[in-house]
Amino acid sequence: MDGLASAPLPSETGMRDQVDRDIDGLSPYEFLSPWIIYGPLVIVWILLGLRYRDFAVATLANPHIPAGGLCGESKGDILDQVGRDARAWIAPWHVFTSGNGSDIRAREAMDRLGLTFPVVVKPDIGCKGAGVRRLDGPESLRETLGLYPDNVAVMIQHFIPHVGEAGIFYSRIPGEATGRILSMTFKTSPSVVGDGLSTLRELVLAHPRTGRVPHVYLPRLAAQLDHVPEAGRRIPLVFTGNHSKGSAFRDASHLVTPELTRRIDAILRSMPDFHHGRVDLRFASVAALREGHGFQIIEINGIGSEPIHMWAPGTALADIYRIQFRFYGRAFRIGDLMRRRGHRSSGAFHMLRLWRRQSALIASYPPGH
Numbered sequence: 532m533d534g535l536a537s538a539p540l541p542s543e544t545g546m547r548d549q550v551d552r553d554i555d556g557l558s559p560y561e562f563l564s565p566w567i568i569y570g571p572l573v574i575v576w577i578l579l580g581l582r583y584r585d586f587a588v589a590t591l592a593n594p595h596i597p598a599g600g601l602c603g604e605s606k607g608d609i610l611d612q613v614g615r616d617a618r619a620w621i622a623p624w625h626v627f628t629s630g631n632g633s634d635i636r637a638r639e640a641m642d643r644l645g646l647t648f649p650v651v652v653k654p655d656i657g658c659k660g661a662g663v664r665r666l667d668g669p670e671s672l673r674e675t676l677g678l679y680p681d682n683v684a685v686m687i688q689h690f691i692p693h694v695g696e697a698g699i700f701y702s703r704i705p706g707e708a709t710g711r712i713l714s715m716t717f718k719t720s721p722s723v724v725g726d727g728l729s730t731l732r733e734l735v736l737a738h739p740r741t742g743r744v745p746h747v748y749l750p751r752l753a754a755q756l757d758h759v760p761e762a763g764r765r766i767p768l769v770f771t772g773n774h775s776k777g778s779a780f781r782d783a784s785h786l787v788t789p790e791l792t793r794r795i796d797a798i799l800r801s802m803p804d805f806h807h808g809r810v811d812l813r814f815a816s817v818a819a820l821r822e823g824h825g826f827q828i829i830e831i832n833g834i835g836s837e838p839i840h841m842w843a844p845g846t847a848l849a850d851i852y853r854i855q856f857r858f859y860g861r862a863f864r865i866g867d868l869m870r871r872r873g874h875r876s877s878g879a880f881h882m883l884r885l886w887r888r889q890s891a892l893i894a895s896y897p898p899g900h
Contacts, residue, residue, distance in 0.1 A: 557740045558844045560851060562747065572855045579863045580879075587876040589859065591866035592807040593833045594874045599866070600808055600833010603885030605655050607686055609831050614801030620794075621828045622813075624688040626655050630681035634673040637687050646689050651829075652676070654896050655684035656889055658835065660773035662896030665690060678897035691813040691827045695820065697783065698839045699810045701795055702861055705868045710796045710806075713858065716840040717781045720769040721748075725760025732756040734766075740779065741768060747777040751900060770900040782840040786821055794823035799831070806865045809836035834862045 560568070580586030590599030595612060597604050607626035610618075625640035627633065641650065652675055653663040662679075666672045679685060696718040703710030721741050723734035731752060736742045748768050749756065760766055769777045799805050811829045819825025840846075841854040870876070 557743050558842065558846055560846070560848050561842055562744050568851065569855075571852050572859065575856050576859065579860060583863055583867050585870070585876055586879040587882050588866040588870055589834055589862040590876050590882065591869040591874045592862045593805050594869055595803045595805075596833050598833075598835075598877070598882050598885050599862070601835040601882060601885075602658070603656060603889045604833060604835075605684065606653075606657075606830055607655050607684070609833070612802040612805070613798065613831070617798040617801040620798055620826070622689040622691050624686055626684050626686050628681075629676055629679035629683040629685050633676045633679070633685070634669075637672060637676065637685075638669070640687055644689070646687070648672075649690040651688045651690050653686050653688070653899075654679075654892065655686045656892055657896065658889070658893070660771035660776045660899040661893045663771040663773075663899040664897070665770050665900060675897060680895045683892065683895070688829070689827075691829065693813040693815045693826070695814040695817065697812055697814060697820070697826075698780075698836075699791075699795055699812070700808070700836065700838050700840075700858070701799055701810060702807045702865070703796070703799075704865060705804075705806060705872065709793070710799065712784075712787045712792050712795060713861075714838055714840045715783045715787050715791075716843070717783045718778050718839070719781070720767040721777065721779055722765050722767045723760075725762055725764040725766065727759065727762035729759065730756060731758050731760060731766065734760070735768065741777070744777070751776075751898065773899075776899060779844075780839050780842045782843040782846075784840060786817065788821045788823070790823040791821055798828070802831075804869070805831075805833075806869075807862050808833040809839075834859070 577586070580588070587598070590601055593599040596609055600609070605626075607624065610621055610624060613621060623644040623646065625644060627636040627640060637652070641647070649665050649667045650672070651663065652666055652672065654661065664675055666675055676685065698716045698718060699712055700714045701710050702713050721738065723731070723738055723741070725734065729737070732749065735748055735752070736745055741748045752768065771778065795810060799810070809832045811832065812826045813829065814820040814826035816825060838854050838858045841851045866876070
């Protein structure tokens with residue numbers, strides 16, 4: 532982020548109010564230790580592995596993606612699997628390698644795709660918003676690419692200007708004519724509004740959400756914390772729609788319509804054997820999204836996708852466990868059906884190798900915004 536982000540256009544206000552409802556809420560479970568949140572899931576995964584006689588059978592839910600999209604997959608390779616006609620729904624992208632001349636390669640890709648600043652740059656292999664940045668000009672592009680180690684795959688992508696962002700979890704049992712949307716979640720960046728007197732640090736600490744978990748927000752804003760924003764200026768605190776970066780989520784599953792389901796199903800059915808995962812997109816309005824248009828896809832993720840509606844304020848800890856068990860249990864069921872069709876998993880040790888490689892790469896990336 533180059534400097535402090537500006538307030539939204541006046542025409543965006545109603546849209547933001549629709550998406551941001553309950554944004555100030557903070558679940559007491561949101562930032563617990565990962566062992567508390569995911570420990571029971573590890574146990575259930577082991578039990579399911581014993582039941583299905585293969586700890587990696589869930590990866591067969593999407594057999595043409597490494598590890599089914601659990602970890603270590605290429606974002607670009609997944610988008611490349613989308614059919615030609617369906618690609619119109621995806622924000623244009625290009626993957627190139629970091630290192631000497633990477634800013635030139637990025638600008639050449641922008642020219643080919645017809646992109647102008649701002650753009651989004653992110654690692655091709657990664658998760659939880661690691662290394663994801665909105666870049667507003669050539670200087671920030673050059674600076675950010677210089678922070679990557681050499682020979683790392685990096686994606687440059689069109690910045691979708693829509694205010695609304697959603698994660699849609701899709702699932703289809705092999706043999707079913709159409710898939711289902713299991714959940715839809717609106718993602719929003721908490722923001723503060725300047726009063727002309729308080730520093731950004733003071734505004735963050737006074738906010739009903741961010742003030743309760745300042746360690747999530749303050750480190751990324753370190754260079755700006757002593758700045759006093761002018762009165763009325765809205766300052767988003769997060770760019771990436773990731774829970775670990777501080778984005779807030781609201782369960783919008785009740786807004787799913789047959790029209791939206793048909794659109795998402797058609798896009799994902801254009802991919803070979805994609806059965807279980809999450810589509811992340813930005814949308815122009817809730818009404819248009821429900822009608823199945825007015826959106827662009829950012830990413831398509833496999834079985835490693837979290838059912839992120841579990842982070843909505845008011846979700847009990849028992850429900851967080853229940854949601855995870857349901858979604859990953861379904862991945863095992865789908866994977867077992869694909870195994871019966873002749874697919875074979877690469878095994879648990881392959882998953883471990885991919886996870887270790889991904890972890891090493893993430894440790895080398897610049898901080899995300």
